Amino acid sequence: MDLTPVLALVERRRREAGRPVVVGVSGHGGSGKSTLARALVEALPDAVRLRGDDFLDPARVHRRSADWDGVERDRLATEVLRPFRDGTPGEFRRYAWDLGRLRDPEPVPRADVLVVDLIGLFHPDVLALLDVTVWCDVDPEVALRRGMARDRAAGNDHDRVWTQVWGPNERDFDAAFAPREVADVRVPNP
Template structure:
């Protein structure tokens, strides 16, 4: 089944802000699932009507470790100031130097903040979310996308990262709380710039550590 970014933007703007005056959207899913592309397209639609900022959680990590350390950083640097109606500031992780950069970047509260990355619709984020999205794609496709982007030399890092994701998603069960489930490997014909394919409604929250592409997101068994 198809959805449109315009309809989803309408839904976001019809819902209340929960992070002060900011409507927060979390676009969650495993690495390589298509989160960044989905977030960009939704933000572009929202940007025709409101001030929108997109943050990528990869920019606030400690390299390939500590999957959710970005939450602590963005909560202190950005979310809490926004809640008070104040500007925030952040430092980005420098992947080449393997440490946080020295420079702080100021960020004013937008109308809509889109946070894209693993854990962006997790339990620690949900009280502040106006909309939670979960994007899913099969394991082999995600690996292929990752290696094409980062190179074969980082395959071992990717595999360790994916193992960390296994543990996180098995505990967090994001599909049980997400407002929208998105197919990151769609076969149904559609216009990808304005439409997305909604994930099967039969996805349930019975997560396991498996990640079988014949099952729902994060190894969850399909119901029915």
């Protein structure tokens, strides 16, 4: 995976902004968003990652929706993205999947770069808060198969949810918001 174009753009945006910058990594479920986000954090000085899964509503993310309604974009924007970019103190709460509730508040991280990886991230509600947008460019059917295989390997049989909810949600979101087209950089992950 060649990160050179992404790293160059992040450095340019850091210089231009004169403040901390947010890198949004999105793509279909199973496209490699988390892997790409971790690689970016390793390659960028003073960068931290925020898992997008911490900003999913467990009930809504398992329902059909044309705009990935289960992604809590407002909470992400209000609690993390705005304070991080402004360099102001703030607190946010991650969703604790093991506990079935939000965790106790923790401080918004301080760094030069925040990398957020999340499905449905390139939505008008948060797009203006992302300084760099990176799309994991994988064929949707390949991503779907990878996601299902990953879940099965982890002992989770989510095949029905992948085929009846998440796959259709991805297609609807693509049709409504063209996330691949709004990305600054597309990183292939064949």
